[in-house]
Amino acid sequence: MKTQGSAVWQGGLKDGKGAISTKSGALASYPYGFAARFECKSGTNPEELIGAAHAGCFTMALSLILGEAHLTADQMETTAEVTLDKEGDGYAITAVHLTLTAKIPGIDQAQFEELAGQAKAGCPVSKLLKAHITMDAQLVG
Structure with a gap:
């Protein structure tokens, strides 16, 4: 895709x-x-959009992992706080902090934290934030 x-x-x-x-x-x-x-x-701004994308991706990844464990969330809410800091002459995204609250019948806190950790590691946006980026650039006109 x-x-x-x-x-x-x-x-x-x-x-x-x-x-x-x-x-x-x-x-x-x-x-x-x-x-x-x-x-x-x-x-x-770009950081807000990255936060929304990361929160959405992570929450969907957790939904998948919950399903594999035969669990279904009644509701999950994730916030991704993206930190943009001044570094030298420019700026850099220095951190993303995920905050998750969920109502999931049949799960205890330890299992919840374990599955959320798996979702964080497996989320494609989490992986992207560590990935190499390629680019093509062309000047026109």
């Missing part, structure tokens, strides 16, 4: 503006920019 997200940007870093879209249409030219990223203004 392959899917995609895209971004358009116009202008400089602080005065510019961008729009993020997803192939599914869940985001369609949704605004993002410097103020949304660094000044808590309206719009989204």
Whole structure:
């Protein structure tokens, strides 16, 4: 399976503006920019989107692992807090902290923590955050 997200940007870093879209249409030219990223203004930012993707992927992975253990969650809620820190002359994502609350009949805390750990290790987004990235770049016009 392959899917995609895209971004358009116009202008400089602080005065510019961008729009993020997803192939599914869940985001369609949704605004993002410097103020949304660094000044808590309206719009989204890459770290927020990574957090949403990681929370969603992890929760789905845990649902799979629970099913393999013949368990089904009544409800799970995951938050992925993404930390962007200044490093040298730039910025880096330095941490992602997952917080999970769940209602799962028939499981104790120890088993819950074990299965959640398996989901964290197996989640494709968790793996991506450690993966090598490739790129092609072409200047046009």
